[in-house]
Amino acid sequence: MAPAAVDYSLYLVTDSTPAILGDRDLVEVVEQALQGGVTIVQLREKTADTGELIKIGKALHEKCKQHGIPLLINDRVDVALAVGCEGVHVGQDDMNVATARQLLGPDKIIGATVSSIEEARIAVERGADYLGIGTLYATNTKKNTKDILGINGIRKILHYLGISEDEKTRNIKTVCIGGVNASNVQNVIYQLLAPSLSNPEPKSIDGVAVVSAIVGASDPSKASQNLHKLITSPPPFSSRTSSLNPPIWHDDNAAELDNIASTAITSLAAVRKHSPLSHNMTNLVVQNFAASVALAIGASPIMSNNGAEALDLANLGGGLVINMGTATPDALNNHRLAISAYNSVGGPIVLDPVGAGATSARRSALSFLLASGHFSLIKGNEREILSVARASGFTLSLPNEQQQKGVDSGDSLFTLEQKAYIVSRIAARERNIVLMTGATDVLSDGYRTCAIRNGHEYLGLITGSGCTLGTTLASYLAAAKKEGSDAFYAAVAGILHYEIAAERAASAPSVKGPGTFIPAFIDSLYHYGRDESEAPLSWLRSALKV
């Protein structure tokens, strides 16, 4: 088999330690994995004698050949030669790739473990056919790994390879490894796919390599089959439109305004029709207010910070808001459980990285959350979104930036064009929607970017207005998912509902300031769109400030 023709998509690496294999026979476990659909196998035995290793290698090679799947041997070129299999995989402490190539010749497959750009550069230069990039996530299978790279670390190496002027470097095959399993594999691949437009990373990952998710599974065949299915089908959270509409920069684009107004009406109707669950993991300070807002817009609130019940709640088809207001280790653990629960059923998640740039604990909490799964929408003020940009791997340096104080946004650091650039680049990279709030809100899904100038200053003078915008957005996204409609327009519709209601409440005769604004705002959220049944489009059209 020519090295270039190899399918790296589901790469099995074996392990005979009792903690993973149990008392089962390795050859049988690999046979089951082959039946389940693994596409390449590596025999990795750190303790067996040479004779024993050759024996297992030959047995595995027979099985692999029956399935037309290549077998590689970890570290041992001599064993690969004795077995007559398709190649070797070498780690940083093993024989170097150039020597292995000399011994094995040009037709065998040689892979190398790399955890940095420099290691990747050297492995390609020495003639590797593919790179095993890791460690992605912390794993019990290999504790002595130098680096936990996370998605961003993998991206940096892919970026280096993808922009190279050398064709061999650009075309090198890659898999990532470390802690990959059924609960995160789709997210991993999704986040490491090169987007087709606004292409921040020019190179995609070619596959995932796993040890314990298959060898340690009670049914290795089913586990492989399931991983194979997850790898080859789009993740439930990928429901984005494929139409590449031009950016919505318009004060004067009447057709687009009508489109926004009419989708705002249908999105609102969908929220009221489905009354989706709005699951809030949020601060004690805002729970009461968030529940009232959810009820007023037509959703069904539940305030639960308990990760253990997140899967049951996710199965009810609603949306989740994660508010990073209290980023304690306990809270983060509950968040992680909830993220994987909602990701597993494709339920929308809104991340509100409150005060993300303010302390180093919050910065690491944000990185932890971003590494835990996929968010449908990330919303925050300028400084929070700036922290998201950094945590997502962008290097941004701004001359006049001060450290963030508290959770208030302070004066604007950016022009509108800069804001649009930042949100669209993060959205393209995270493959989601990013909203930067402020006097002008800017949101983008990486394809379309929109500025909204509705809202009222009183929103900045009450507690929890940011959090409850998150509540509103999660409800709109959940309703859009039930309808199968466009999440970006649903997010625009949610923002309009919230901000136009605020404008109306602020001008009510009873409102004298932020205190009296709160009850009027809840009334206004409730009445929004109900009193205008005669001409729904015209009232919205006149209220829009996009």
Ligand code: TPS
């Ligand atoms: C293709 N390696 C890095 S992490 C890890 C291993 C074996 C353990 C993953 O276990 N890339 C390739 N082959 C290798 N042997 C390595 C890297 C080294 P789990 O999936 O249980 O987390």
